[in-house]
Amino acid sequence: MIENVGKNSSNPLLHSSKLFFSVRQSCPKNRVSRTKTHNCRSFSSSEASLRSDRLCASIAPSPSFQFPSPASANMVLEATMVCMDNSEWMRNGDYVPTRFQAQADAINLICGAKTQSNPENTVGVLTMAGKGPRVLITPTNDLGKILQALHGLEVGGEMSMISGVQVAQLALKHRQNKHQRQRIVLFAGSPVLSEKKTLESMGKKLKKNNVALDIVSFGEDDGEKVEKLEALLNAVNSNDNSHIVHIPGGDRVLSDVLISSSIFTGDGEGGSGFAAAAAASAAAAAVGGGGGAYDFGVDPNLDPELALALRVSMEEERARQEAAMKRSAEDSTAKGQQAGESSSVPDVAMSDAAPVKITDKSSDMMIDDDTALLEQALAMSMAEAAQAAAAAGGGAAVTDTSMAESGGDDQDLAYALQMSMQEAAAAATAAQGSADVNQVLGDQSFVSSVLSSLPGVDPNDPSVRDVLASLQAEEEEKNEDQAGKDKSK
Amino acid sequence: MATTATPAATTATAVQLPLGQADLADCIEWQSVECLNENGNHTFVNALKQGYREDNGLHLESDADEQLLLFIPFNQVVKLHSLIIRGPPEEGPRTLKLFANRPNMGFSNVTDYPANDTVVASLENLEGKPIPLKYVKFQNVRSLTVFVEDNQGGGEITQLQKLAIIGST
Numbered sequence: 001m002i003e004n005v006g007k008n009s010s011n012p013l014l015h016s017s018k019l020f021f022s023v024r025q026s027c028p029k030n031r032v033s034r035t036k037t038h039n040c041r042s043f044s045s046s047e048a049s050l051r052s053d054r055l056c057a058s059i060a061p062s063p064s065f066q067f068p069s070p071a072s073a074n075m076v077l078e079a080t081m082v083c084m085d086n087s088e089w090m091r092n093g094d095y096v097p098t099r100f101q102a103q104a105d106a107i108n109l110i111c112g113a114k115t116q117s118n119p120e121n122t123v124g125v126l127t128m129a130g131k132g133p134r135v136l137i138t139p140t141n142d143l144g145k146i147l148q149a150l151h152g153l154e155v156g157g158e159m160s161m162i163s164g165v166q167v168a169q170l171a172l173k174h175r176q177n178k179h180q181r182q183r184i185v186l187f188a189g190s191p192v193l194s195e196k197k198t199l200e201s202m203g204k205k206l207k208k209n210n211v212a213l214d215i216v217s218f219g220e221d222d223g224e225k226v227e228k229l230e231a232l233l234n235a236v237n238s239n240d241n242s243h244i245v246h247i248p249g250g251d252r253v254l255s256d257v258l259i260s261s262s263i264f265t266g267d268g269e270g271g272s273g274f275a276a277a278a279a280a281s282a283a284a285a286a287v288g289g290g291g292g293a294y295d296f297g298v299d300p301n302l303d304p305e306l307a308l309a310l311r312v313s314m315e316e317e318r319a320r321q322e323a324a325m326k327r328s329a330e331d332s333t334a335k336g337q338q339a340g341e342s343s344s345v346p347d348v349a350m351s352d353a354a355p356v357k358i359t360d361k362s363s364d365m366m367i368d369d370d371t372a373l374l375e376q377a378l379a380m381s382m383a384e385a386a387q388a389a390a391a392a393g394g395g396a397a398v399t400d401t402s403m404a405e406s407g408g409d410d411q412d413l414a415y416a417l418q419m420s421m422q423e424a425a426a427a428a429t430a431a432q433g434s435a436d437v438n439q440v441l442g443d444q445s446f447v448s449s450v451l452s453s454l455p456g457v458d459p460n461d462p463s464v465r466d467v468l469a470s471l472q473a474e475e476e477e478k479n480e481d482q483a484g485k486d487k488s489k
Numbered sequence: 490m491a492t493t494a495t496p497a498a499t500t501a502t503a504v505q506l507p508l509g510q511a512d513l514a515d516c517i518e519w520q521s522v523e524c525l526n527e528n529g530n531h532t533f534v535n536a537l538k539q540g541y542r543e544d545n546g547l548h549l550e551s552d553a554d555e556q557l558l559l560f561i562p563f564n565q566v567v568k569l570h571s572l573i574i575r576g577p578p579e580e581g582p583r584t585l586k587l588f589a590n591r592p593n594m595g596f597s598n599v600t601d602y603p604a605n606d607t608v609v610a611s612l613e614n615l616e617g618k619p620i621p622l623k624y625v626k627f628q629n630v631r632s633l634t635v636f637v638e639d640n641q642g643g644g645e646i647t648q649l650q651k652l653a654i655i656g657s658t
Contacts, residue, residue: 178593204553208526209595238552239529 079180081168087129087159089190094249102254128164130157189219203235212241525558542651562632569627575651579642588634
C-alpha cells in the first residue's frame with residue numbers, strides 16, 4: 001500500500017502527506033485525535049523539507065526506534081472520572097498561563113495516559129463549580145471527544161467538592177463496562193469549604209464502593225486544606241490505590257509536575273512509560289521538533305504507525321533523489337547540465353525553505369521561483385569555472401565558501417553546488433551556451449536582487465560581495481574578449 | 490432432612506447434607522466474584538474457598554463499616570437449598586439479605602428491590618447450623634448477592650469465617 005502511493009505522486013511533499021493519509025485510514029485501531037492530525041501534517045511537510053544528509057543518517061536503522069512491547073503496558077482496566085475545578089479561583093495566573101489552563105493541560109495528559117495504558121480504559125470529565133456539578137462527558141475511550149468537551153469552558157462560581165465527587169461516583173456507577181475499576185481524579189484548586197468529618201465520611205463511602213481517588217492539590221492553600229485532603233485520602237485509601245499530589249505555585253508547569261508524580265507512575269510501568277515518552281517528546285518539541293530525542297519529533301511509542309510512515313517515506317524520497325542525481329550525472333551534456341541543476345534545485349529549494357509549517361502550495365511556488373533563480377546562480381558559478389581554470393578554481397572556491405557561509409545550515413546547498421560544479425567541469429564547452437544568461441547576470445543590481453531573494457544568502461555579506469565583484473571582473477574580461485574577437489573579424 | 494450437629498472445632502467436620510443437595514462451591518465462577526467493602530487483607534476467598542473457609546483463622550472482614558456486599562455468580566443455573574455460615578459470636582453477621590439474579594448491585598440499591606430472602610443468623614447458625622432458605626424463591630439462580638446488613642455485636646467490623654452454599658444443579 002505504501003509503495004503504490006509512492007509511485008503515483010511526483011511531488012515529494014504531496015507524496016508523504018498522501019502516504020500519511022492512507023496509513024491513517026488503514027489502521028482501524030488508530031484513535032488519532034484531531035490535534036494529533038494537525039501536528040502530523042506539519043511534521044510530514046517538515047520531514048520532506050529537512051532533506052539533509054544528517055537526517056538521512058539518523059534514520060538509517062536506528063536502534064532507538066522500537067515498537068512498544070505489550071508486556072510493558074500496564075493493563076489495569078479502569079474507568080476514571082476527572083473532577084475539574086472551574087471556580088473563580090482558577091483565574092489566577094500563578095501557574096502558567098492561568099490555573100485553569102494548566103489544569104486543562106493536565107487533564108489532557110491524564111486522559112492520554114489512561115487511554116494509552118489500556119485501550120479499553122474510559123475517562124470522563126465533569127466540572128464542579130458554577131450552579132452545580134456538570135458532567136461534560138461520560139466515561140469514554142475516545143480521546144477526541146474528551147478534548148472537544150474541554151473546549152470553551154468558562155470559569156466562575158464556587159466549587160462544591162462533596163457534590164462533585166458524589167456526581168462522579170454516580171457517573172462511574174453507571175459505566176458501560178462493569179469490569180472496569182472505578183477511579184476519581186480530583187483537582188482541588190480552590191479552598192476546601194467542607195468539614196473534615198464530612199470529607200472523611202465521603203471517603204469512607206468511596207472506599208466502601210471500591211472507588212479509588214487521586215487528589216491533585218494546587219492553587220489556594222488556606223492551611224487547613226492540606227490537612228483536610230490528607231484526611232480524605234486516608235479515608236479512601238485501601239491498599240495504596242489512592243494518591244495525593246501537592247503542587248505549589250510558581251514557575252513550574254502543572255502538567256510536568258503531574259507527570260512525574262504518583263498519579264502517573266502509580267499506574268504502573270505503563271503509566272510511567274507514557275509519562276517518560278510525554279516528557280521526552282515535550283523536550284524534543286522544545287528543541288525544535290525533529291532534532292530532539294526522536295527522529296521526526298514523533299515518539300514511536302506514541303504513534304508507531306506515523307513514525308514508521310515518516311521513516312519509510314523519507315527513505316523512499318532519498319532513494320528517488322539519488323536515482324535522479326545519478327541520471328542527471330550520466331547525461332550531463334548541454335541539456336543534462338540544466339537537468340542536473342533542476343534535480344538538485346528541488347533538493348536545495350526544500351532545504352532552503354523554512355522548516356516549519358509550509359503548505360504544499362507555497363513550497364511549490366518557492367520551488368518554481370528558486371528553480372529559475374538558482375539555475376541562474378549555478379550557471380553563474382559554472383560560467384566562472386568554464387572561463388579560466390585557475391580563476392574558476394578560485395571563483396568556485398569563493399562561491400563555495402560564500403554560499404556555505406551565507407547559509408550556515410545549507411550544507412546540502414553547497415553539496416549541490418559542488419555536484420553541479422563537477423558536471424560543469426566535465427562539460428566545459430556546454431557552458432558557452434549560457435552566455436546570454438551571463439549577460440543578464442552581468443547586471444549587478446539584478447544579481448544582487450536575485451541573491452537577496454534567496455533565503456539563505458545575505459547580499460550584504462562581504463563574501464557574497466566578493467563573488468559579485470569577481471563576477472563583474474570576469475564579465476568585463478569576457479566582454480573584452482568578445483570585443484577583441486569581433487575586432488579581429 | 491438429617492443434619493448432624495457440628496462440633497465447634499478448628500478442623501473440618503463433615504456435615505451430612507440432605508439427600509440430593511451438594512455444596513455448590515464447585516459451581517461458583519471465581520473470576521467474577523466481587524465483595525464490596527472488604528478489607529484487603531481479609532478477602533472473600535477466606536470465606537468461600539474450600540480449604541480457606543475451614544480454617545477459622547482466616548476470615549472475611551469488612552472495612553469501612555460493618556456492611557458487606559458479596560456477589561457470587563455461578564457457572565450454571567442452580568437451585569439453592571440452604572446456607573452454612575460460621576463466624577465469631579460478636580462480629581459474626583446477623584442480618585443477611587439474599588438477592589438472586591441481580592448483578593451489579595451497590596450499597597445504594599440494596600433497598601431498591603425486596604430481597605428474595607432475609608435471614609437472621611442465630612448464634613447456633615454461627616456455629617455452623619445450616620440456615621434453610623425459601624427454596625421456591627431460589628429455583629433458577631444464576632448469581633447470588635449476599636448483603637450483610639449488620640453483625641451480632643453491632644460493632645464496626647463484621648467477620649465471616651465460612652460461607653457455604655448448599656443446593657442442587
